[in-house]
Amino acid sequence: MIRVVTAAAFVAGATAMAAPAHADAVDDAFVAALNRAGIHYDNAEAATQLAKQVCPQLVGPGKSFGAAVSRVQGGGIPPQMAAFFAGMAVKLYCPAMMKSVTDGTFFDWIQAPHM
Structure with missing residues (x-):
């Protein structure tokens, strides 16, 4: 879980938020x-891992950007920052x-369920 922190806590914990060496x-x-964007968190690695879960939420039956935003929340x-994230x-x-x-090929990403 990502914990959004205040600006004061962000400044105080800035060294803890540095991106990992890898x-x-x-x-x-x-x-x-x-x-x-002012979205501060206490674990950069957890934030990037959450972000990497967004793309799979966009393709497949029943998946959507809304589902991805819900997962981020x-x-x-x-909620007011989840869509940007x-x-x-x-x-x-x-x-x-x-x-x-934008080029109309979005549905090419969606795989039909195997029967």
Whole structure:
């Protein structure tokens, strides 16, 4: 679960929030985007793991951006910030999905259930 913290707690715990040494550039960009948006948390690795769960929530029967946002909220992100969090996750972790929405190929991502 991600715990959103206040600005004072964020400043006090900034060293605890530093990205882990094994983080990659996409993780770093995601954490930086959250920080710029004022979404502060107490565990950068947990935040990036939650973000990586968004893309699979977009494809398949019964899956949607709304389901992804709900999962993000369940992970501790407040409702007023969850859509931004999920949107940024899509932009950074599965950017081809964003492009597919605009070029009309989004449904190519959806796999039909096997019978």
